Structures are given as C-alpha cells and as structure tokens.
Amino acid sequence: MQTHNLGYPRIGSQRELKKACENYWAGKISRQELFQRGNEIKLANWTIQQDNGIDLIPSNDFSYYDHVLDMAFSLGAIPERYHPVILDKSNAEIDLYFAMARGYQAKGLDIKAMEMTKWFDTNYHYIVPEFHKGQTFKLFSTKIIQEFAEAKLAGFKTKPVILGPVSFLLLGKEKEAGFDSIDLIDNLLPVYFQILEKLIAHGVEWVQFDEPFLALDLKEKEKQAFLTTYSKIKKEFPHLKTLLATYFGSLEENLSFAVSLPVCCLHVDLVRGVDQLAELLAKKPQNLSLSLGIIDGRNVWKNDYRKSLTLIQKVKSVVANDQVFLAPSCSLLHSPCDLDSESTLDTSIKSWLSFAKQKLNELQDLKVLAQDSVLNKLLTGSPEGELTAETYENNQKAIESRKNSSLIHHQNVKQRLKEVNNSDFERNSEFSIRRTIQRKILNLPKYPTTTIGSFPQTKEVRKARADFKFGRITADEYQTFIQDETRKTISAQEEIGLDVLVHGEFERNDMVEYFGERLRGFAFTAYGWVQSYGSRCVKPPIIYGDVSRPEPMTIYWTKYAQSLTDKFVKGMLTGPVTILQWSFVRDDQPRSQTCQQIALAIRDEVKDLESEGVKIIQIDEPALREGLPIRQKDWESYLSWAIGSFKLSASGVRDQTQIHTHMCYSEFNDIINHIANMDADVITIECSRSQMELLDAFADFKYPNEIGPGVYDIHSPRIPSANEMVELLQKAALVIPDQQLWVNPDCGLKTRKWDETRKALEQMVLAAKEMRLHAKEKAFTLNTISSN
Numbered sequence: 123m124q125t126h127n128l129g130y131p132r133i134g135s136q137r138e139l140k141k142a143c144e145n146y147w148a149g150k151i152s153r154q155e156l157f158q159r160g161n162e163i164k165l166a167n168w169t170i171q172q173d174n175g176i177d178l179i180p181s182n183d184f185s186y187y188d189h190v191l192d193m194a195f196s197l198g199a200i201p202e203r204y205h206p207v208i209l210d211k212s213n214a215e216i217d218l219y220f221a222m223a224r225g226y227q228a229k230g231l232d233i234k235a236m237e238m239t240k241w242f243d244t245n246y247h248y249i250v251p252e253f254h255k256g257q258t259f260k261l262f263s264t265k266i267i268q269e270f271a272e273a274k275l276a277g278f279k280t281k282p283v284i285l286g287p288v289s290f291l292l293l294g295k296e297k298e299a300g301f302d303s304i305d306l307i308d309n310l311l312p313v314y315f316q317i318l319e320k321l322i323a324h325g326v327e328w329v330q331f332d333e334p335f336l337a338l339d340l341k342e343k344e345k346q347a348f349l350t351t352y353s354k355i356k357k358e359f360p361h362l363k364t365l366l367a368t369y370f371g372s373l374e375e376n377l378s379f380a381v382s383l384p385v386c387c388l389h390v391d392l393v394r395g396v397d398q399l400a401e402l403l404a405k406k407p408q409n410l411s412l413s414l415g416i417i418d419g420r421n422v423w424k425n426d427y428r429k430s431l432t433l434i435q436k437v438k439s440v441v442a443n444d445q446v447f448l449a450p451s452c453s454l455l456h457s458p459c460d461l462d463s464e465s466t467l468d469t470s471i472k473s474w475l476s477f478a479k480q481k482l483n484e485l486q487d488l489k490v491l492a493q494d495s496v497l498n499k500l501l502t503g504s505p506e507g508e509l510t511a512e513t514y515e516n517n518q519k520a521i522e523s524r525k526n527s528s529l530i531h532h533q534n535v536k537q538r539l540k541e542v543n544n545s546d547f548e549r550n551s552e553f554s555i556r557r558t559i560q561r562k563i564l565n566l567p568k569y570p571t572t573t574i575g576s577f578p579q580t581k582e583v584r585k586a587r588a589d590f591k592f593g594r595i596t597a598d599e600y601q602t603f604i605q606d607e608t609r610k611t612i613s614a615q616e617e618i619g620l621d622v623l624v625h626g627e628f629e630r631n632d633m634v635e636y637f638g639e640r641l642r643g644f645a646f647t648a649y650g651w652v653q654s655y656g657s658r659c660v661k662p663p664i665i666y667g668d669v670s671r672p673e674p675m676t677i678y679w680t681k682y683a684q685s686l687t688d689k690f691v692k693g694m695l696t697g698p699v700t701i702l703q704w705s706f707v708r709d710d711q712p713r714s715q716t717c718q719q720i721a722l723a724i725r726d727e728v729k730d731l732e733s734e735g736v737k738i739i740q741i742d743e744p745a746l747r748e749g750l751p752i753r754q755k756d757w758e759s760y761l762s763w764a765i766g767s768f769k770l771s772a773s774g775v776r777d778q779t780q781i782h783t784h785m786c787y788s789e790f791n792d793i794i795n796h797i798a799n800m801d802a803d804v805i806t807i808e809c810s811r812s813q814m815e816l817l818d819a820f821a822d823f824k825y826p827n828e829i830g831p832g833v834y835d836i837h838s839p840r841i842p843s844a845n846e847m848v849e850l851l852q853k854a855a856l857v858i859p860d861q862q863l864w865v866n867p868d869c870g871l872k873t874r875k876w877d878e879t880r881k882a883l884e885q886m887v888l889a890a891k892e893m894r895l896h897a898k899e900k901a902f903t904l905n906t907i908s909s910n
C-alpha cells in the first residue's frame with residue numbers, strides 16, 4: 123500500500139507566493155527573486171510531504187497564478203492578442219503568462235485579461251482557455267519537465283500532475299461557433315506526447331492525469347475522447363505508470379467506462395462518492411490499481427479512522443495490497459496549510475480539525491493502521507502494538523468529543539428554524555407593485571449608477587486592521603481611521619457622480635469572514651489561508667455549531683456613511699448561501715439546515731437595517747451558482763433550499779425597501795427561472811469579460827426585475843473607456859428594456875488601486891450619461907414619429 127498526494131497548497135504557509143508575485147508586479151523585486159521565492163515554496167512543500175510519510179509526492183502542482191493557465195501556456199494555447207507582449211525584448215515568458223492572467227496595459231499596448239471562472243464547485247478561480255476551430259498546439263513552456271527535474275535534483279522522485287487533455291479542452295471556451303472544443307483532441311495529443319517523452323527521458327515513473335470531468339455528466343463524444351486519449355497514451359508509452367484522477371464527486375454512470383480505460387491506477391473521491399465503492403470493486407479489472415480518496419480535501423474536519431479503516435478493509439478483501447493507494451479526495455489546494463500555526467483557536471474545536479499538513483499525517487497513520495497485523499484487531503476492539511493503538515484511540519476520542527460537544531447544539535436556534543412558515547419566504551407584494559412604490563421613494567435617473575460595495579482595501583487599511591488586531595493601535599484609533607476612509611469614499615462617490623452610494627466595506631477583512639466573526643457557531647483561524655485566484659487568498663471561517671446572531675453586525679457603519687450624504691447608501695450584507703459556500707461547513711447535519719440558520723441571522727440584520735431607515739439593502743450571493751452540484755440531477759434539491767434561504771433572509775422587509783443581490787462568475791442560462799424566483803428587486807451581475815453574453819439568459823426568459831450588468835472587469839488593473847462601456851450598455855439595451863437597467867462594475871473594487879478606481883468610475887458615469895442622452899434622443903425621435 124502506498125500513500126500519495128494529488129497536490130499541495132502552493133501559496134506557502136505564510137502566503138509567500140502572494141507577496142512575491144505582488145512585489146514582482148509592482149516592480150519591487152526582480153524576476154530572479156520571484157523565481158527564487160517560487161523555488162523555495164516548492165522545496166518546502168516536497169520536504170513537508172516527505173517528512174509526513176507521503177510515498178508519491180506531486181510536482182507541477184505549483185503555479186505562479188493558476189494551473190489551468192499553466193497547461194494552456196505549456197501547450198501554446200496563447201491567444202494572438204498577447205503575442206506582442208513577448209515581442210518586447212524586455213519581457214520574458216513569465217510576463218506573457220501574467221499578461222494573459224491580468225491583462226496588459228503598458229508600452230502602448232492595451233490587452234484585456236483572459237476570462238476567469240470558478241473551478242467546479244469550489245471558491246478557486248481558473249483562467250479559461252480560449253479555443254478556435256482547427257486550432258493547433260505546440261509545446262511552448264517546459265514547466266512540467268523543469269519542475270520534475272528540479273525536484274529530482276533536490277532528491278525527490280515526484281509524480282508530475284498534469285491536467286488531462288479531455289478536461290483541459292472541456293474547461294475551455296469556444297471563441298467561435300461551429301465546433302466543440304473536444305474536436306481539437308487529435309491536434310492536442312501530440313503535444314501531450316512530447317511532454318511525456320521528455321518526462322520519461324528524465325526518468326519519470328508515475329504521471330497523474332487530472333480528469334475531474336469523469337465525475338460529471340458526459341456526452342458520448344466526450345466519452346469517446348477519453349477512450350481515444352488514454353488508449354493512445356497506453357500505446358505510445360506502454361511502460362509509463364499512469365494515474366487517472368477523478369474528484370469532486372462519484373463516477374456514477376461513467377464508472378463502467380472509467381474502469382475500462384487503459385490506465386494503471388484510478389483515483390476516486392470516496393468522501394463525496396463513497397457509494398461508488400461496491401460497484402467499483404465489483405467492476406474493476408484485475409490489473410487496475412485503486413487510489414482511495416479517503417481524506418477530505420475540501421473540508422477541515424479530522425478524519426474518522428474507524429470509518430476509513432472499515433473502507434480500506436473492504437478494499438483489501440478484494441484488491442492486492444500493492445494495488446491500493448491512499449490519498450486525499452482531491453488536491454489539498456483547497457485546504458489551509460497547517461493547523462499547528464493556530465494558537466488562538468478554542469482547544470476543543472482545534473482537536474476536531476485537520477489542515478493540509480495534518481491530512482498528510484492522517485494518510486500516514488491510516489497506512490500504518492491498515493496493515494494486516496493491526497487492522498482486524500483495531501476494528502474488533504483489541505488493538506495490537508501500543509503506538510498504533512494510541513494513534514487510533516486518540517483519533518476516536520477527538521471524533522467522539524465533537525459528536526457530544528455542548529459547543530455545537532443550541533435548542534433555541536433549532537426551535538426557531540422549526541417555526542419558520544411559508545409566508546416567511548415571500549415579500550408582501552409582487553415586484554410590479556413594489557417597483558412603483560420604490561421608484562417614488564428613490565426617484566433615481568434612468569440607468570442609475572452604483573458600485574458593488576467594496577472600495578480599495580489599500581495597504582494602509584489592511585495595516586490599520588492588523589495594528590488594531592495586534593494591539594498596536596486602540597479601538598478608538600481604528601474606528602477613527604475607518605471613519606476617515608468611509609468619509610473619503612462617500613465624498614469620492616459624490617464627486618464622481620454616482621447615484622446610489624456604498625460605505626466602502628473598510629471595516630471588513632473579507633465579505634464572509636467578517637460575518638463569521640460576528641455570528642455564533644463560527645470559528646476563525648489566524649493563518650488558514652486558501653488561494654482564491656492568482657495572488658488573492660481567503661480565510662474561510664469554520665462553521666462548527668448552530669448559527670445565531672448575538673447582535674447587529676453592520677448597522678453602525680451603514681448609518682455612519684448615510685449620515686455623510688443626502689444620496690442613498692446601500693446596506694451591504696453577504697447572503698446565507700455565500701456565507702455557507704465560502705466557509706468550511708459542519709458535516710454533522712445537512713448543509714441546507716446550516717444555510718437556513720444563517721438565513722435567519724441575516725434576516726434579522728436586514729430588518730434592523732430597515733428599521734434604521736436604510737432604503738436599499740444588498741444581499742450578495744456570488745456563490746449561489748458555484749454551489750450548484752456538479753451533477754444536474756442534484757440541482758433541483760440544492761436550488762430549492764439555496765433559493766429558499768436567500769428568500770428567507772430577504773423577505774422580512776416592507777415593499778418600500780429595495781432589495782438588491784449581486785452575483786459574479788455565474789452562468790445563468792440553465793437556472794434563470796430560479797434566479798427570477800429569488801425575486802430581488804435589482805440583481806447586479808458580472809458580465810463584461812463575456813461581453814454581455816450572460817444577459818441573453820435574462821432576455822430569453824423575459825426577466826421581469828431590474829438588472830445591473832457589470833460594464834467593466836474589476837479583476838484587471840486596466841482602465842476601461844466610456845466608449846467601450848457605452849458599447850456594452852447598448853448591447854445590453856438591445857435585449858433588456860432600458861427602464862430595467864442599472865450601470866455598475868462587475869464586482870467590488872477592493873482589489874483595485876484608488877487612482878484606477880476613480881478613473882474607471884468616472885468613465886462609467888460618463889457612459890451612463892451618454893446612455894441617458896441616447897434614451898432621450900430615442901424617445902424624442904419616437905415621439906416625433908408618432909406625432910407626425
């Protein structure tokens with residue numbers, strides 16, 4: 123039996139990668155220094171994994187920005203618009219790579235970033251490869267080979283992790299009609315072969331191909347591509363040990379097909395897909411090894427050794443020992459690095475947890491405990507050997523302590539949920555009635571302009587918060603500082619000419635963590651960072667118990683901001699689904715129940731904001747689409763409780779109160795009826811990177827409520843022109859009646875600098891004015907025509 127890992131967090135335990143990249147982008151460190159920092163992280167990761175008993179350590183799981191972009195870059199899938207970047211001799215390969223990720227605005231060039239979207243149902247974002255009909259590929263970057271060689275030189279014989287050819291194509295986007303990306307498979311495979319040839323020349327033994335699409339609904343053509351691909355790889359490289367990794371769900375109807383693929387080892391997710399084990403064991407060909415994804419790579423709870431050993435025992439009764447591999451369910455990219463760094467967590471809660479490093483240790487423990495001489499006795503209650511018995515008993519003690527802890531259960535919270543009734547999920551009147559009332563009160567111009575909530579979280583803001591946290595400044599000093607930032611931001615928005623203002627969210631470290639810190643039932647970490655995209659990280663809170671709101675969470679800052687202006691300031695909340703989705707969630711009750719508990723806490727906040735005179739309240743739900751199960755058959759049940767939770771949080775207010783929601787990174791076509799069912803008065807959505815394509819769903823559906831399609835991409839430092847935003851708005855106005863349209867950026871502005879923000883918003887306001895002018899001219903022309 124061997125342990126292996128599918129991927130280790132690449133940000134560094136102290137977010138060293140973030141700091142290195144951001145310093146490089148700011149011109150503060152050289153390319154060599156950037157690579158030096160990267161190499162240090164890789165070496166530290168290989169060492170940790172070796173020290174914690176991993177037999178097969180991955181390489182190429184490191185990335186300077188994103189592993190899908192890495193693959194596109196390796197395969198030469200570099201859109202033509204970026205080619206001028208590398209023609210500039212002062213730029214290197216890495217600058218071209220970052221230009222694709224972040225856009226490029228220098229030396230007379232102005233190139234937008236590539237699209238970014240969610241990695242399956244996670245909070246990680248990948249860069250979407252772009253494909254054209256008949257596209258050819260070539261080996262452009264040798265990163266995969268270099269990293270293998272680098273590890274080998276440092277004494278580690280690694281297993282390169284490569285995004286499999288089929289998933290790579292399915293993750294991309296066809297940039298023109300008339301073909302499917304999967305049609306490119308024959309053009310693509312020769313480059314994969316080149317990579318494999320080179321790896322073999324360097325002495326590679328195992329290669330891991332990540333094919334997460336095997337756990338999704340597949341079309342016949344896609345299945346055929348899997349078969350062709352892995353048969354050809356087998357034919358070309360008969361001695362290469364191939365590990366096919368599936369994760370994030372069960373193989374289900376693809377199981378028979380997946381076990382028939384000619385690979386040496388199949389990795390399955392036994393955390394989300396434990397039900398597939400029996401069928402897998404029954405159908406697995408004799409020569410196929412199995413990698414058991416037994417440790418949860420998507421959550422932070424300690425593994426229950428009794429459950430895992432029972433599973434392993436089942437496998438061992440059918441499969442030879444040397445054909446069994448133990449692994450996390452998926453890459454540990456989604457786990458925080460090291461629980462040992464957490465000194466302030468409640469000790470009981472800490473004893474229930476396991477982060478990436480601890481998960482490696484769990485694998486090592488399980489490997490030892492699963493030895494024939496130990497396993498049966500452990501499970502029948504007469505353990506052999508003191509050390510193994512102690513390891514097992516300690517684990518079971520922690521599992522039991524969590525089951526029985528009084529920290530978790532609160533009868534009043536459970537009771538309140540039981541008392542919720544159908545009317546709590548609906549607004550008093552239908553939208554058309556609410557709209558008339560709200561229009562009278564708000565009296566906004568056509569194409570009202572607004573932003574999504576956050577304004578630049580500058581170094582100074584972050585520093586002030588850190589200073590306050592570590593006692594270097596007092597609570598009063600911190601409050602004064604945040605007041606100043608809020609005041610400056612209100613003035614800036616007035617100067618820019620925005621119609622509906624926001625307070626800027628300066629008091630928030632993060633839109634989820636901030637609420638987690640104020641809700642009962644949540645724990646938070648000091649260093650539990652997880653990569654969200656590029657250099658951006660989040661610190662998901664841990665929901666360990668029943669959730670309730672001890673006191674109001676946002677009233678002070680909303681009221682403070684409103685006191686500074688006559689314009690309306692939106693109250694700004696994070697919705698229950700997003701709080702759930704971007705936290706580590708307890709696994710001892712259905713997610714739906716936890717979500718509804720959060721919904722009730724947010725409902726109280728919404729009502730308090732309304733009582734304080736706030737007229738517009740935004741409840742952000744950017745993670746609603748991301749939470750959609752990866753299999754379509756599970757959608758209805760998820761959507762029913764997720765949309766229900768949003769409505770439960772939003773429906774306690776009077777008709778006069780305008781409820782906004784905001785979503786980014788969302789494809790709506792297939793769930794537009796559910797989005798409409800949310801019944802938010804206004805929805806602001808990310809739209810600009812896809813050139814308003816997303817709006818088609820709203821148009822086709824005849825979406826009745828108001829919409830703010832994002833008119834510029836906030837993830838890129840590039841400043842958009844008013845003209846390009848007018849073009850987007852005109853595109854929007856072709857499909858959505860103009861009295862329904864708002865004008866806003868794609869998402870919050872926290873990652874941007876102030877000068878970029880100001881310039882971009884000024885252009886946006888100009889664009890809205892231009893649209894109003896067009897609308898007036900159009901109305902005038904129509905009037906003239908009709909009166910003639």
Ligand SMILES: CN1c2c(nc(N)[nH]c2=O)NC[C@@H]1CNc1ccc(C(=O)N[C@@H](CCC(=O)N[C@@H](CCC(=O)N[C@@H](CCC(=O)O)C(=O)O)C(=O)O)C(=O)O)cc1
Pocket residue numbers: 140245579581583584585587588589630631632633634635654655657658659660661704744869872873
């Ligand atoms: C909207 N998005 C969000 C997602 N998930 C969330 N949980 N939150 C989101 O907002 N998913 C989808 C998108 C992803 N987008 C982003 C955008 C931006 C970030 C980001 O900027 N992250 C920050 C960390 C934010 C944070 O928690 N900041 C804290 C701690 C700040 C810090 O680093 N302090 C330093 C000390 C500072 C000093 O002394 O100068 C330290 O601790 O070392 C805070 O502001 O208090 C990031 O830096 O990556 C994420 C996702």
Ligand SMILES: N[C@@H](CCS)C(=O)O
Pocket residue numbers: 574575576633694742744784786869870871872
């Ligand atoms: N209100 C949040 C939403 C991000 S999705 C923000 O503006 O950052």
Ligand SMILES: [Zn+2]
Pocket residue numbers: 574744784785786868869870
């Ligand atoms: Zn957003």
